[in-house]
Amino acid sequence: MRILRPEVAKERKEKILRWVVQQFVENRRPVGSQLIASSALKDVSSATIRNIMKELEEEGYLYQPHTSGGRIPTDKAYRYYVDYLTGVQRMAAQEREHIEQQYDERVSEINNVMLHTSRLLARLSGAAGFVYTLNVEDQVVKRLDFMPIGPGVLLAVLVTESGIVRHWPVRLGYDLAPAKIRLLSNFINTEIEGMTLKEAQKFLWQYIQSGHREIADVADLAIQVLKDMQKPQTSAEELYIEGIGRMLENTEQADYEDLKQMMRVVEERQRLSGLLAEKMEDLRRSGKQVTVSIGSENELAELQNVSIVSSAYRVGDKTVGMLGIIGPKHMQYTKVMSLVKFMGDLLEGTMSSWNALPNKEDDYE
Numbered sequence: 053m054r055i056l057r058p059e060v061a062k063e064r065k066e067k068i069l070r071w072v073v074q075q076f077v078e079n080r081r082p083v084g085s086q087l088i089a090s091s092a093l094k095d096v097s098s099a100t101i102r103n104i105m106k107e108l109e110e111e112g113y114l115y116q117p118h119t120s121g122g123r124i125p126t127d128k129a130y131r132y133y134v135d136y137l138t139g140v141q142r143m144a145a146q147e148r149e150h151i152e153q154q155y156d157e158r159v160s161e162i163n164n165v166m167l168h169t170s171r172l173l174a175r176l177s178g179a180a181g182f183v184y185t186l187n188v189e190d191q192v193v194k195r196l197d198f199m200p201i202g203p204g205v206l207l208a209v210l211v212t213e214s215g216i217v218r219h220w221p222v223r224l225g226y227d228l229a230p231a232k233i234r235l236l237s238n239f240i241n242t243e244i245e246g247m248t249l250k251e252a253q254k255f256l257w258q259y260i261q262s263g264h265r266e267i268a269d270v271a272d273l274a275i276q277v278l279k280d281m282q283k284p285q286t287s288a289e290e291l292y293i294e295g296i297g298r299m300l301e302n303t304e305q306a307d308y309e310d311l312k313q314m315m316r317v318v319e320e321r322q323r324l325s326g327l328l329a330e331k332m333e334d335l336r337r338s339g340k341q342v343t344v345s346i347g348s349e350n351e352l353a354e355l356q357n358v359s360i361v362s363s364a365y366r367v368g369d370k371t372v373g374m375l376g377i378i379g380p381k382h383m384q385y386t387k388v389m390s391l392v393k394f395m396g397d398l399l400e401g402t403m404s405s406w407n408a409l410p411n412k413e414d415d416y417e
Contacts, residue, residue: 064093064096064104065104065107065108066132066136067092067093068088068092068093068101068104068105068108069108069113069114069129069132069133070133070136071083071088071091071092072088072105072108072114072123072124072125072129073125073129073130073132073133074133075087076124076125076382077382077383077384077385080382081122082116082117082118082121082122082123082124083122083123083124084121084122084123085098085099085101085102085105085122086098087122088101088105089101105123108123108129109123112126112128113125113126113128113129113132114126114129125381127346127347127348127349127381130346130347130359130381130385131344131346131349133385134344134346134385134389137385137386137389138342138389165399165402165403166183166185166292167183167292167294169181169183169292169375169395169398169399170182170183170292170293170294170295170375171294171295172395173294173295173375173376173377173391173392173395174294174295174377175295176391177295177377177379177383177387177388177391178295178379179295179377179378179379179380179383179388180293180294180295180296180318180377180378180379181293181294181295181375181376181377182291182292182293182294182328182375182376182377182378183291183292183293183373183374183375183399184290184291184292184325184328184329184332184373184374184375185290185291185372185373186290186329186372186373189248189249189250190248190249190250191212191213191248191249191372192212192213192246192247192248192370193210193211193212193213193244193245193247193248193249193252194211194212194213195209195210195211195241196208196209196210196211196237196240196241196244196252196277197209197237197241198222198233198236198237198277200230200233203227204223204224204225204226204227205221205222205223205224206221206222206224206228206233206273207220207221207222208220208221208222208277210249212249213367213370213372222273222276222277223276224272224273224276228273232273233273236273236274236277240252240256240274243255243256243259244256253278256274256278257278260274260275260278290321290325291321291324291325291328293318293324293378296315296318313353313354313355313357314354314355314357314358314378316354317352317354317355323352324352327350327351327352327355328362328374330351331343331345331360331362331374332362332364332371332373332374335362335363335364335371335374336364336371341363341393341396342361342362342363342389342392342393342396343361343362343363344359344360344361344362344385344389345359345360345362346359346381347359347381355378357380357381358378358379358380358381359378359379359380359381359383359385360376360377360378361376361377361379361383361385361388361389361392362374362375362376362377362392363375363376363392363393363395363396364396365396365399365400365403366400367400367403372403374396375392375395375396375399376392377391377392
């Protein structure tokens, strides 16, 4: 009997494992040794392949749902497959061009970009696409300005470094001279530079309460602005998710219960946002461009029958959000990982270009 060198035997076993995962992803049917012998390893006997598959099963990579049937991948097998693909993902130039044509970098409102991105991810993957942003309180303030819109009413306009724009009315009940409005605006934007909104709120409260004379004439306005900043309408939409219906169309009846579980988490957006916030922090620490969590690797029980492929996006050196795809464990990982990476680069480029635009300090005067 011919004895294979260890590295050759290892490569053969890994080739069989990759082929089983790929076949199951494409056909959703258990894979048997005869199919492998006739398609992937024609120079290896079915008996040898059966022994290798048995080893893979004992090692936790494969599972045999029926005694006399073929085998299917486990979460461990999907993890190996994804790690193998990580270094070799390349999206075809034609598909890149197709995506670029659909992605409008001239959109000037961040919410529209987030929504458009999540919809495009869903449409191109056939699964659920999502974009997650940091809560506005945790984002660095770029500008906070005020614009008169009526007797005793101003419009406060907040712009963060990541491009998020929030605005809300400030009702004073009395008219304030434009010079005093500019005074407060200039003071705030000088003092809170580089702070998050949460830090800026704390600083301004302390400054006003300490009785500094610089803004004594506009202290009432500053207090009202701070109160209004804490109201719910000023918080950012954190999670944009599209394509749940598309997943339903592509789901087999046996998997409906899994999808229902996932939809419950999506409806409870706070739990899903919490999970994504943790994943974003993991991405930031690891420096990885794309990460994949498969089945049982997801912390939430309702998501343990799906995979999540995600990528962080940055403005400058700050990680401000993430995007990705939630889909079945048998998804086309090669395509999905490339798609998520490419869309992340597009979104990052768009937001960075906004951040580079000069401030127009007179716009709100």
